[in-house]
Amino acid sequence: MELTTGAILRRITHTNLSCAAHKLATLILDGIAWKDGYNGLPHGTAAFTLSDLAERMEVSRQHLHSLLTELAASGLRLLRRRGKGRFAPWLFRFGCCDEKDAVDEVSTTADISPYIRDSNKNVFHGTIMVDRERPETAAHWLALIGKAKTAMPCRTADARHIWERFREFNRRRGHEAVPAGYLLGFMRKWQGRCGEFRSDPPQQAVKAIAPAVKELQRLMAAAPFINRYFHEGDLKRAIGEHLYEERVEVLRAKFRCSRFQAQLAAHGMAVSAGTIQR
Numbered sequence: 001m002e003l004t005t006g007a008i009l010r011r012i013t014h015t016n017l018s019c020a021a022h023k024l025a026t027l028i029l030d031g032i033a034w035k036d037g038y039n040g041l042p043h044g045t046a047a048f049t050l051s052d053l054a055e056r057m058e059v060s061r062q063h064l065h066s067l068l069t070e071l072a073a074s075g076l077r078l079l080r081r082r083g084k085g086r087f088a089p090w091l092f093r094f095g096c097c098d099e100k101d102a103v104d105e106v107s108t109t110a111d112i113s114p115y116i117r118d119s120n121k122n123v124f125h126g127t128i129m130v131d132r133e134r135p136e137t138a139a140h141w142l143a144l145i146g147k148a149k150t151a152m153p154c155r156t157a158d159a160r161h162i163w164e165r166f167r168e169f170n171r172r173r174g175h176e177a178v179p180a181g182y183l184l185g186f187m188r189k190w191q192g193r194c195g196e197f198r199s200d201p202p203q204q205a206v207k208a209i210a211p212a213v214k215e216l217q218r219l220m221a222a223a224p225f226i227n228r229y230f231h232e233g234d235l236k237r238a239i240g241e242h243l244y245e246e247r248v249e250v251l252r253a254k255f256r257c258s259r260f261q262a263q264l265a266a267h268g269m270a271v272s273a274g275t276i277q278r
Helices: 005-013 019-030 050-057 061-073 135-151 159-171 181-188 203-207 211-221 225-239 241-255 259-273
Strands: 046-048 078-082 090-094 127-129 177-179
Touching (some): 005 019, 019 090, 050 061, 061 078, 135 159, 211 259, 225 241, 241 259
Antiparallel strands (some): 046 090
């Protein structure tokens, strides 16, 4: 069976399941990594914690286990295993996709992959360390920039120039690590005529950034936002959920920022103090 969204969705639809099990299967399907290594997951695998699944399904943990057992015993053959680490999520995979000789009885046409494997969106994955990239890794990003820029506004700019401007753009915002997709978005918003980034504020505006904003950015930069869910869970376990919410509200009032920014700042303070790991 072909590992595509359409093939799995048709199999889910034509499998005799309860309504709740159908919903759970669709939820797991939505989290599948279609690119090997995307979010650190193998191709065709989804990662969830049981508490997250129970919350999204609005069911108890006991009922969730019953639904997972139902999916495992069905034609979908849902497989799950625990990831490495104490707080690692569970990894889920539809075992029916491993039946290489099986014919998809619910489809008479060939499935089309839900993405282009060589598309820029799937090639630009991972994390970019703004100031700590090794030479060989930087060369990898330069090669991707050179291939992707041909169909973008920055096609006339040198790949090295794009790379250096991208790094400088994130340095000014206090970002030490950003998702690789940010680089793709940076290239798409490039103004080819003068080689500037549309969202880049003028130099006078950069100089006029308030000290409070700089302080907030410094606190946020200490904890990579890509790990924000792990940081939130670790900090709540360390200081308690009530104190966590209180700390976030104090930061919101102090910096007059959004709850999301206050959470990142709280995580950064905890990382700097050694309360949680980076």
